[in-house]
């Protein structure tokens with residue numbers, strides 16, 4: 132249902148307002164994803180395009196930035212870094228079409244001092260006075276520990292905190308709740324990722340509550356992945372103490388009752404929050420972001436690799452990759468996953484989660500999964516001619 136609504140939210144045209152005038156640009160979805168004809172951007176954005184075979188070099192007027200595309204490849208390169216796109220540039224009727232995603236997301240994000248995108252009005256505004264862009268950090272040789280060539284920033288989100296204890300469980304050590312386990316694993320995960328040469332941002336490093344809506348905001352321009360850590364629990368009933376194991380979620384519509392239960396449980400943190408989560412309530416918040424499904428495929432792959440590593444060291448079952456409508460993942464504009472690291476209602480899982488050794492094993496396994504994903508990502512970028520990425 133979310134996807135149908137989102138399709139309805141793709142604008143039929145966008146307005147571009149710059150010092151060189153205003154223009155309404157029609158949006159086409161003929162290739163399956165929203166795109167705009169490059170030639171129509173020439174007047175308002177001062178766009179120049181040079182095509183060399185499949186390579187398209189696009190510059191915005193007045194030194195606004197240079198972007199490189201490959202026709203048919205869902206990536207854009209800017210300032211030495213490569214970024215994934217929803218949909219690929221294509222040529223039809225002798226015209227180059229560029230993904231709306233690039234214009235509506237990357238242009239305002241990478242050139243935030245120059246452009247602002249209003250998703251509700253589908254309007255791109257040029258700002259006056261352009262300060263120089265921040266240069267990206269270049270990494271030359273591959274990292275000796277991981278083999279990664281590019282710099283990556285991971286946002287690690289320990290679930291719950293402060294007045295929101297998360298689930299108290301039945302089998303965790305006395306006085307310990309989900310929020311303590313997630314913080315413990317989150318800090319260990321940070322250490323493991325830093326050891327592997329990655330940059331890490333923690334959404335919280337202490338026992339404080341951060342709004343669900345604020346957590347993904349940690350993952351914007353300088354972030355590659357968003358990983359939220361949680362602890363599962365079963366409601367009272369016959370299976371309560373039996374069910375065990377680890378599962379990894381990416382955001383999507385829930386397909387099963389179990390998936391709905393977990394999403395509802397984690398979204399329930401909303402009730403501890405003092406500020407309303409956006410104008411349209413929880414659903415409005417999810418729909419607020421047109422790019423909700425843009426990283427679905429990447430998120431699913433990341434979930435698969437992390438789940439594989441964690442299930443290999445976990446005493447409980449491998450419950451596989453799952454999908455659910457998690458508020459905390461919905462607005463992260465990067466591949467994002469939520470790891471349910473075990474059940475606080477199962478004796479064996481609870482003991483594992485409550486132990487320093489268990490938390491360390493989980494953190495190490497998640498870090499291994501993240502590195503495996505990033506290596507794959509870098510290979511893919513290199514395959515599309517983006518080897519110069521940062």
Ligand SMILES: [Zn+2]
Pocket residue numbers: 290291297298309360361362396397
């Ligand atoms: Zn949780």
